[in-house]
Amino acid sequence: MTIDYDVQVFPRVSLQCGRELHDCTLAFKTYGELNARRDNAILFPTWFAGNHTHNEWLIGPDKALNPSRYFIVCPNLLGNGLSASPSNTTGRFPPVTICDNVRLQHQLLTQRLGIERLQLAVGTSMGAIQTFHWGALYPEMVARIAPICGAARCARHTSVFIEGVRAALTADAGFEDGWFHAHPERGLRAMARVYAGWGFSQAFFRAELDRTALGFSSLEEHIVRFWEEAFRSQDANNLLTMLWTWQNADISANDVFNGDYAAALATISAKAVVMPSQTDLYFPPEDSALEVQHMPNATLQVIPSVWGHFAGGLGVNPADVTFIDARLRELLSLD
Amino acid sequence: MTIDYDVQVFPRVSLQCGRELHDCTLAFKTYGELNARRDNAILFPTWFAGNHTHNEWLIGPDKALNPSRYFIVCPNLLGNGLSASPSNTTGRFPPVTICDNVRLQHQLLTQRLGIERLQLAVGTSMGAIQTFHWGALYPEMVARIAPICGAARCARHTSVFIEGVRAALTADAGFEDGWFHAHPERGLRAMARVYAGWGFSQAFFRAELDRTALGFSSLEEHIVRFWEEAFRSQDANNLLTMLWTWQNADISANDVFNGDYAAALATISAKAVVMPSQTDLYFPPEDSALEVQHMPNATLQVIPSVWGHFAGGLGVNPADVTFIDARLRELLSLD
Incomplete structure (x- = not known):
C-alpha cells in the first residue's frame, strides 16, 4: 500500500535534549483547500x-471536519516512520x-503553509497531547x-502502563545496547498482547463486543488479528x-513554563472541549476533569462509552464517532 | 529463608485434563488448633x-481470623513451588x-485433618476463586x-490481561517448545513490569501512594523493588x-455443573460476603455484583479503596485490612 503525503525538510532542528536533527523530515497530509483569507485551517x-x-475516520463531507469547508x-509524529524516525535516519535517533x-x-x-x-x-491520544501543547505554547494562534x-501530560499510572509495553517489546533477545538490530517478531507480538488488555475496557469484553461488534470469533482471534496485526510489521526502534515521547510528555516541561503545570493549562485561552472516554484505562476521565479545572475556557464532555481508549480510536464504534463529531460541530460553531 | 509447613502426599491424583499426578504433594500450613468438636476450621x-x-496479614489474635479461636x-496452590509444581516434579507438569x-x-x-x-x-484473588468453587462443589460442608x-471464573478481560503477562514472560529467548529450560531473567523482569500497571489503580498513582504510603522514591524504584523483587526469583514454569490455572478458572467447568455458570453460583448456599475492591483493574466490582445476583445468601461489600487489587493483598493498606477484617468478623458472627 502506498501512502500519499507531502514532506517538509528542515535543514537543522534543535531538540529539547540538546541534540540536533539534520535534514529532518516532517511528513504531512492535507485535506481541503486553504481559503483566500487563510483562516479555515x-x-x-x-x-x-x-x-x-x-x-480519516473523523474527516469527511458529512463530518464537522469537512474538507470542503476546512483546510x-x-x-x-516524529518517529512514526513517515516523519523523521529511527527507520529512516542514520545513527541513533x-x-x-x-x-x-x-x-x-x-x-x-507558518513557514510553508502560510x-x-x-x-x-x-x-x-498522543494527538490530543499535542493539542494541549498547541494551546499552551501558541495561545494567540489557536x-x-x-x-x-x-x-x-503523561500521568504516573500511564507511565507505568507504558513501561510494561516497552518491557514486553524489549524482552526480545534482539534488543541490545538500547537498540534493535533486527526485526523482533517475538517482542512485537508480546507488546501487542500486553496492549490488548489496555485498549478496550473490562465492560467492553464483558459485553463481548470483540465478538458481536468487531466480529472476531474468539479472544485469541481478536488479539492476533486486531493487536498483533497493528504492531508486528512496525519498526521496533x-x-x-x-x-x-509519550512517557515524557508534559505540557510544562519546557523553557516557557519551567515545570509549572497549572500555569501551562491556565495559558490555554482557546475554547476547549476535553473529551475523555468514560472507560479509558490509560487516559481516565478523572485526569481530564482535573485538567479542565485549570483551563479558563474548557468544558468536559465525557464520551459515554464502554469502548475504552478506542472510543477515540479509528472510528470503530459508530455511536462514539457521532458523539465526538457532534461536540466538534458545536465547538466550531462557537465564535 | 526457610518456610515451615506440612505436606500431604497423594499417591495418585486424577486431573480434569485426563492425566494423573503421581506422589502429588499438597503443602499446607495450619494456624491454631482443631477443637474437640472439630467445628472451628x-x-x-x-x-x-x-x-x-x-x-498471614489477615491472621492474628487481634483479627477475625484468630488462631486462638479457629483452626x-x-x-x-498447585504450581506455587511448595505444593506439586513444575519446579519439583519430573517431566512436563x-x-x-x-x-x-x-x-x-x-x-x-476430610482424610488427613478429619x-x-x-x-x-x-x-x-486466586484464593477467592477457590472459595467460590468450595461453596459450589461442597455446599453442605461450607x-x-x-x-x-x-x-x-476468569472474566474475558482478565483473560486478555493474563495473556499479556504471559506474553511478556515468554518473549524471553529461553522459552522454547512451551517450556523454560533456564531461568529467564529478562522475561521475568518484563512480566513484573507489565504486572506493575495492573496491581494498583490509576487513582493510587494519581495520589502518589507508591511514594507517600509505600515509601518508594520514584516509579522506577517502585517497579524494581516491589514488582521485580516479587517475580524475578520465581520459577518461570x-x-x-x-x-x-487462573486463565481457565470457571466454577462451572466440571462434571457437576457442565458449564452452567448460573446454576453453580445458585448452588452456593453458604452465607457469603463478596468483597471486590472499588478500583480493582482485573477483578472489577461490576463482575462481583453480577455474581452476587445469582447467589442465594450473598451480600456485596465493595472495599472503598484506591489501592486497586492490592486492597486485598498483603495488608499493604491498613484501612483496607480494617474494612476486610470487620466484614469477616460480621460474617463469622452470623448463625
Whole structure:
C-alpha cells in the first residue's frame, strides 16, 4: 500500500535534549483547500504508532471536519516512520518530545503553509497531547482545541502502563545496547498482547463486543488479528522512540513554563472541549476533569462509552464517532 | 529463608485434563488448633505466585481470623513451588484447574485433618476463586465464604490481561517448545513490569501512594523493588502453570455443573460476603455484583479503596485490612 503525503525538510532542528536533527523530515497530509483569507485551517496531528490515514475516520463531507469547508493539516509524529524516525535516519535517533514535535509543526504551518491562525487543533491520544501543547505554547494562534482520549501530560499510572509495553517489546533477545538490530517478531507480538488488555475496557469484553461488534470469533482471534496485526510489521526502534515521547510528555516541561503545570493549562485561552472516554484505562476521565479545572475556557464532555481508549480510536464504534463529531460541530460553531 | 509447613502426599491424583499426578504433594500450613468438636476450621487457600505466608496479614489474635479461636488451614496452590509444581516434579507438569486444587484440598481436610465442616472459606484473588468453587462443589460442608478481590471464573478481560503477562514472560529467548529450560531473567523482569500497571489503580498513582504510603522514591524504584523483587526469583514454569490455572478458572467447568455458570453460583448456599475492591483493574466490582445476583445468601461489600487489587493483598493498606477484617468478623458472627 502506498501512502500519499507531502514532506517538509528542515535543514537543522534543535531538540529539547540538546541534540540536533539534520535534514529532518516532517511528513504531512492535507485535506481541503486553504481559503483566500487563510483562516479555515484545522490541525489534526497523529497518535502513537499511527499515521495520518488513521485520522480519516473523523474527516469527511458529512463530518464537522469537512474538507470542503476546512483546510485540515495532519502532521505525522516524529518517529512514526513517515516523519523523521529511527527507520529512516542514520545513527541513533535522539529522544524527541511532544514540544519538539509541536514546534516543528508550527514552523510547517507558518513557514510553508502560510497559516497564522488555527480554527481548531484536534487529536486523539498522543494527538490530543499535542493539542494541549498547541494551546499552551501558541495561545494567540489557536482559537479552539479538542483533545480526545488524551491528556496534557503523561500521568504516573500511564507511565507505568507504558513501561510494561516497552518491557514486553524489549524482552526480545534482539534488543541490545538500547537498540534493535533486527526485526523482533517475538517482542512485537508480546507488546501487542500486553496492549490488548489496555485498549478496550473490562465492560467492553464483558459485553463481548470483540465478538458481536468487531466480529472476531474468539479472544485469541481478536488479539492476533486486531493487536498483533497493528504492531508486528512496525519498526521496533520507531516504537521505542514514540513510547519515549509519550512517557515524557508534559505540557510544562519546557523553557516557557519551567515545570509549572497549572500555569501551562491556565495559558490555554482557546475554547476547549476535553473529551475523555468514560472507560479509558490509560487516559481516565478523572485526569481530564482535573485538567479542565485549570483551563479558563474548557468544558468536559465525557464520551459515554464502554469502548475504552478506542472510543477515540479509528472510528470503530459508530455511536462514539457521532458523539465526538457532534461536540466538534458545536465547538466550531462557537465564535 | 526457610518456610515451615506440612505436606500431604497423594499417591495418585486424577486431573480434569485426563492425566494423573503421581506422589502429588499438597503443602499446607495450619494456624491454631482443631477443637474437640472439630467445628472451628477455616480454609484460606493461597493466591497467584504466593504461598501461605502471604496470607498471614489477615491472621492474628487481634483479627477475625484468630488462631486462638479457629483452626486455620492454608493449602498452597498447585504450581506455587511448595505444593506439586513444575519446579519439583519430573517431566512436563500437566495443566491443573481450580477444581483439581479444590478437590485435593477436600481430601486433605476430610482424610488427613478429619474436618467435615468449615466455618469459613476465605481467600483473596486466586484464593477467592477457590472459595467460590468450595461453596459450589461442597455446599453442605461450607457454612460461609468470603471471596476477596476475586471471581467465580476468569472474566474475558482478565483473560486478555493474563495473556499479556504471559506474553511478556515468554518473549524471553529461553522459552522454547512451551517450556523454560533456564531461568529467564529478562522475561521475568518484563512480566513484573507489565504486572506493575495492573496491581494498583490509576487513582493510587494519581495520589502518589507508591511514594507517600509505600515509601518508594520514584516509579522506577517502585517497579524494581516491589514488582521485580516479587517475580524475578520465581520459577518461570511454575508461573506458567499458575497462569494457566487462573486463565481457565470457571466454577462451572466440571462434571457437576457442565458449564452452567448460573446454576453453580445458585448452588452456593453458604452465607457469603463478596468483597471486590472499588478500583480493582482485573477483578472489577461490576463482575462481583453480577455474581452476587445469582447467589442465594450473598451480600456485596465493595472495599472503598484506591489501592486497586492490592486492597486485598498483603495488608499493604491498613484501612483496607480494617474494612476486610470487620466484614469477616460480621460474617463469622452470623448463625
